[in-house]
Amino acid sequence: MLPTGVKIDSITGAVAPSTGHYKKRLSEFRGVYRDAAAFDAALARSDPVTYEVIEFKADGSDIFFGTTTMYPGRVGDEYFMTRGHFHARRDRAEVYYTQSGEGLLLLESRDGETKTVEMKPGIAAYIPPDWAHRSINTGTEPLVFVWMTNIDAGHDYGAIVEKGMRSLVVERDGEPAVVANPGYAG
Ligand code: PAN
Numbered sequence: 150m151l152p153t154g155v156k157i158d159s160i161t162g163a164v165a166p167s168t169g170h171y172k173k174r175l176s177e178f179r180g181v182y183r184d185a186a187a188f189d190a191a192l193a194r195s196d197p198v199t200y201e202v203i204e205f206k207a208d209g210s211d212i213f214f215g216t217t218t219m220y221p222g223r224v225g226d227e228y229f230m231t232r233g234h235f236h237a238r239r240d241r242a243e244v245y246y247t248q249s250g251e252g253l254l255l256l257e258s259r260d261g262e263t264k265t266v267e268m269k270p271g272i273a274a275y276i277p278p279d280w281a282h283r284s285i286n287t288g289t290e291p292l293v294f295v296w297m298t299n300i301d302a303g304h305d306y307g308a309i310v311e312k313g314m315r316s317l318v319v320e321r322d323g324e325p326a327v328v329a330n331p332g333y334a335g
């Protein structure tokens with residue numbers, strides 16, 4: 150393990166050097182957005198990358214970091230969003246530091262409390278252990294943020310795949326609004 154300076158491009162989310170990279174496309178989100186007709190119509194036009202994640206992990210370290218770059222877009226009135234997850238380890242927190250763009254971080258505790266934290270340059274969002282977190286690009290430009298957590302934090306996607314989250318972030322009169330999720334299966 151050697152000290153390393155990692156260059157992060159605040160506009161593109163590029164990370165150099167990096168040790169991992171993946172992209173998520175709209176087609177992987179069937180059933181995540183509540184407007185199925187809008188989802189099918191969007192997918193019939195194209196299958197865009199909705200976000201990508203690049204990481205830097207030093208061998209043997211207990212922490213790692215990287216970027217998530219979320220492209221702007223909507224399915225019906227819902228903005229493009231991440232899958233959302235709890236950490237597999239319930240004692241692991243995380244920090245999201247926004248570099249560019251604008252969005253909302255939607256969080257939900259195990260006992261069902263919902264919170265949001267604004268995502269915009271200059272704001273580091275603290276995600277406490279055992280709070281589910283989903284990021285949402287509410288703007289018209291890419292939303293780029295740096296995340297940092299423990300390597301062993303892990304991802305538990307199951308609860309949100311099965312039930313959804315209690316709240317949705319939708320566009321209302323051109324503005325983001327947090328509303329109750331009528332499809333929540335809790
Ligand atoms: C982030 C997220 C990343 C993508 O690195 O994994 O933003 O979001 P989903 O994993 O919910 O699709 C993080 O929170 N890691 O723990």
Ligand code: ZN
Nearest residue numbers: 234236243282
């Ligand atoms: Zn996380």
